[in-house]
Structures are given as structure tokens and as C-alpha cells.
Amino acid sequence: MGLAQEGPADRGIEEYKNPYSFPNKVKEMDAKKKKVGVILAGCGYLDGAEIQEAILTLLALDRAGALAIVMAPDVAQAKVIDHLTNEPVATEQRRVLVEAARIARGQIQEIVDAKELDALIVPGGFGAAMNLCTFTTEGTKMRVEPQVIRLIEQMRAADKPMGFMCIAPVIAAKVLGSHHPRLTIGSDRETAAALTAMGAAHVDCPVDEIVVDERLKLVSTPAYMLGPSIAPVAAGIEKLVGRVLAYCE
8 A cells, every 4th residue: 555645635724824825825916906897697698698708808807917706696597598409498497697607617706896896897698688687678678687787887986997798788878878878789780779779879890899988988899799700709809808907007
């Protein structure tokens, strides 16, 4: 029989006792990073957050040295869609927070207050239009989740930057309509008209570019409202993240 060896759990105890240990250094480093809230609407583009948009956002933030604070409201999904058949699954019920945790590798929480963030970004996916608000069923008369309204209004009151992509700008238009924000969802006429009806000024934009409202520190990009593939979507998201972080300086 071989000699017993010290296991990871044994080493972990000593590391946490040591103020210069790796976990403590990580916490110290994270404390110095810009904290960017990322609201996810579930997991999957047909009934939750658009996964590629979410991952590209998290990747761009990490590469830029920012700390993503991933959040989701703990509410029931409006519906569950089979992503293989594109058909509703009437027998299933899922919760937005639980599903979004898949993307965040479990590192997720409910919606925080603006005082804990330097900036906010909201990826798209149909979940943004059916779980974070009711745009898919009620159009311009839509309701927005109260937690989401609270955070967006707090961010605006504190003059902190925000980014919205894909269909998520409908939320910004509804909550911030009285401020008449400049936003884009790409070039879809019907959705653009809805934004205008809610008080926003819509600006047509290609997938790999952004629209910036300097006055309100708002940035938006079409993402998969236009697509058609991940590379141009990534280009737009990277620009959005870069501009949002630039406002944090």
C-alpha cells in the first residue's frame, strides 16, 4: 500500500487560513474590478436568454478585466420550448433563475441594487421579451418585471451606463421612454415602430455596430435580431461591452 497523500480538501483548509492564499488573492483582485450586472432571461434563445449572446458578453467582460455579476429574476418562465422541434412543451414548467444558472455555472443571484454595480448589460433571446417583460404577448402595452424596472431606474438615477442587445432594447424603451433614449434593434420595421411608440428614438444599425446614447450612457446592438452568424454578432457585442466599460472610467 502507498503512503497516504494530502488531498485537495486538506490543502484547501490551510489555504483559507493563510491571508496570502490564492482564494484571498482572487477576492482582493475581484474587489478592484469594475462590477457589471448581466441579467439573463433563462437559457435558450426560444424561451430564455440567447446563449451565444450571453456567453459573448461574459467573455468580453472577462477579457476586459471586469467582473460579471450574473443575475436573473426568480420567476416562472412564460413557456418552455423544445429547441430541437421549436414546439412548446405544455407539460413542463421551469424557473428563469434556475435555467439561467446553467449559463452562469451556478454563479448567479437574484436582481441586486444599482449601488452594487458599475454598469448593467442585458442580452437578448425571446426570454427577454417574454420572461423579463411581456412584449411578445402585449406589445407596447407590455409589463416589465418589477425587479428589472427597479434596477434600470436606479442605474439611470445614478447615471451609470447600461447596454441592451437583440430584443432587450424594448425593455429600455418601456422603462426609460420618458427620457426618449436612442436605441437599436437592427432594422426590423415592426419592432422599431414599437420602440418609437414607447418613447424611444430608433436608429437602424448593422449587426456588427452599436448605437450610443451619450446623454443617457446607453449602448445597444442588434445581435441576433440580425445575425446571421456568431462572428458579426460577437463584433457588435464586443463594441457594446467596450463602450459600456469606457463609461465606467
